[in-house]
Amino acid sequence: MANTKQLFSDTCNRLPVSIEVDQLKKQFGRFVVLDNISLKVEPGEIFVLMGPSGSGKSVFLDLLAGLSKPSSGRLSINQEDLQYVKKTKKYVMGLVFQSGALFNSMTIFDNLALYLREHRLFDEQEIKSRVTQILDMLALRNISEMMPSELSGGMRKRVALARGLLMEPDVLLFDEPTSELDPVMATSIIELIGYVNKQLRITTFIVSHDVVLAQTIGHHIALLNNGFIREIYTPQTLLQSSQPFLRNFLNPTINLNRPRFLSFLS
Numbered sequence: 525m526a527n528t529k530q531l532f533s534d535t536c537n538r539l540p541v542s543i544e545v546d547q548l549k550k551q552f553g554r555f556v557v558l559d560n561i562s563l564k565v566e567p568g569e570i571f572v573l574m575g576p577s578g579s580g581k582s583v584f585l586d587l588l589a590g591l592s593k594p595s596s597g598r599l600s601i602n603q604e605d606l607q608y609v610k611k612t613k614k615y616v617m618g619l620v621f622q623s624g625a626l627f628n629s630m631t632i633f634d635n636l637a638l639y640l641r642e643h644r645l646f647d648e649q650e651i652k653s654r655v656t657q658i659l660d661m662l663a664l665r666n667i668s669e670m671m672p673s674e675l676s677g678g679m680r681k682r683v684a685l686a687r688g689l690l691m692e693p694d695v696l697l698f699d700e701p702t703s704e705l706d707p708v709m710a711t712s713i714i715e716l717i718g719y720v721n722k723q724l725r726i727t728t729f730i731v732s733h734d735v736v737l738a739q740t741i742g743h744h745i746a747l748l749n750n751g752f753i754r755e756i757y758t759p760q761t762l763l764q765s766s767q768p769f770l771r772n773f774l775n776p777t778i779n780l781n782r783p784r785f786l787s788f789l790s
């Protein structure tokens with residue numbers, strides 16, 4: 525990926541942004557998923573939000589992407605309200621969905637070109653050059669005429685990352701970038717996100733269960749539990765914490781004589 529900075533010269537010329545989350549609450553009816561969450565993502569860093577299944581990670585990411593609205597509290601980018609930022613298109617948010625969320629009826633090339641065409645950012649020749657370069661960078665050469673259904677899960681995730689990057693976003697948001705991948709492919713996705721962050725300094729927010737991902741590329745890490753975030757960790761303090769919920773999340777004990785799910789049945 526020698527020419528990353530060249531391809532993303534626009535991104536490199538912009539200052540990285542911060543994300544502020546202030547007393548955020550989200551409820552569906554009477555069910556409170558996120559309760560009074562405040563955190564700050566520093567410009568150019570990778571923030572990883574961890575939490576068990578169903579704890580509200582995807583709900584949080586949808587709020588950050590501006591796809592849904594908080595019940596109360598405030599989300600802002602560089603201290604400007606997210607809804608205002610969305611309306612004025614001041615900053616670009618690149619959301620990389622868990623499944624890739626590619627359009628099944630379009631080739632990979634058309635999936636990747638879509639945003640650039642819709643926003644009339646470049647002529648067709650430049651679009652072709654950019655899409656080809658990014659496919660080369662992500663070791664996805666020769667797939668541009670294939671359909672999403674013809675790709676493996678790992679390839680789809682890389683295409684989704686390529687699509688996010690081609691938007692030259694101010695913020696990159698990832699939902700479970702390593703789930704459903706074999707350990708080698710998961711590691712290469714972790715490396716790629718870390719590499720892109722180092723090269724381009726795009727403020728990155730990842731929701732994930734993946735402890736290895738959090739510890740290797742996360743600058744700050746938070747754990748969501750029952751709608752709350754107790755503490756913000758660094759990779760070092762995460763390991764040192766004696767907080768029982770965190771310890772159990774990082775290192776669950778396996779007891780074949782008393783499976784956890786039995787407690788729901790009895």
Ligand SMILES: Nc1ncnc2c1ncn2[C@@H]1O[C@H](COP(=O)(O)OP(=O)(O)OP(=O)(O)O)[C@@H](O)[C@H]1O
Binds near residue numbers: 557575580583
């Ligand atoms: N639109 C909705 N209406 C009602 N409840 C919802 C809605 N969206 C999410 N929820 C509920 O919010 C909770 C959190 O869901 P979410 O998808 O954010 O979990 P998650 O942490 O991403 O889980 P996973 O790790 O399995 O992806 C769940 O109990 C879910 O049922």
Ligand SMILES: [Mg+2]
Binds near residue numbers: 581582583
């Ligand atoms: Mg989820």
